[in-house]
Amino acid sequence: xxxxxxxxxxxxxxxxxxxxxxxxxxxxxxxxxxxxxxxxxxxxxxxxxxxxxxxxxxxxxxxxxxxxxxxxxxxxxxxxxxxxxxxxxxxxxxxxxxxxxxxxxxxxxxxxxxxxxxxxxxxxxxxxxxxxxxxxxxxxxxxxxxxxxxxxxxxxxxxxx
Numbered sequence: 001x002x003x004x005x006x007x008x009x010x011x012x013x014x015x016x017x018x019x020x021x022x023x024x025x026x027x028x029x030x031x032x033x034x035x036x037x038x039x040x041x042x043x044x045x046x047x048x049x050x051x052x053x054x055x056x057x058x059x060x061x062x063x064x065x066x067x068x069x070x071x072x073x074x075x076x077x078x079x080x081x082x083x084x085x086x087x088x089x090x091x092x093x094x095x096x097x098x099x100x101x102x103x104x105x106x107x108x109x110x111x112x113x114x115x116x117x118x119x120x121x122x123x124x125x126x127x128x129x130x131x132x133x134x135x136x137x138x139x140x141x142x143x144x145x146x147x148x149x150x151x152x153x154x155x156x157x158x159x160x161x
Contacts, residue, residue: 025149036073039106040089041147044069047083050145054121057081063088079109083147103142108151115139115155133157 029118039046051057051074061073061082070088074081090098117130122143128150129142140154 034078034080036080036082037106037108038084039108039145039147039149040086040101041083041149042086043084044072046146048072048127051081055118056123079110087104094100103150108149108150110137110153112153112155115141115153118153141161 017156028071045068048059052059057076057079059072060075060080061071062069063071065071065085065088069085071084072082074083075109084092086102089101093101115131119141122141126144127141128142128144129152131139131141133139134154137155137157139157140152142150142152144150
């Protein structure tokens with residue numbers, strides 16, 4: 001108990017515990033409607049068949065950049081993913097943000113209803129983690145999309161009967 005009290009006192013002295021400057025002021029609840037990843041790539045055109053033809057998503061937004069695409073959004077049900085080119089980000093975002101944009105691939109974890117259907121759709125796609133059953137009860141496999149991002153598709157393992 002003393003360790004907790006010392007740690008709490010230390011945190012308070014550093015300002016970590018003083019996030020409620022005005023304790024009488026109530027926080028309003030935040031209503032999050034959606035979180036959508038925006039993946040950055042060199043070019044969007046190779047991405048379109050991956051999401052539309054292989055996975056059955058619909059292209060819902062398309063923004064040209066010269067004679068190519070600069071931005072695109074794909075949707076299937078309530079799931080959505082967006083792609084934007086690095087050059088489009090450089091034109092669109094503040095320099096401090098666009099300078100950090102190309103630091104590496106993104107990793108997505110997508111829970112699906114039929115992993116076997118996804119596996120069939122992924123023939124000829126670079127599989128970076130073969131089909132496995134993880135200790136936390138998910139069957140999963142990971143691929144690398146044409147833009148270099150890693151996507152793990154997962155399905156809960158059926159509970160024993």
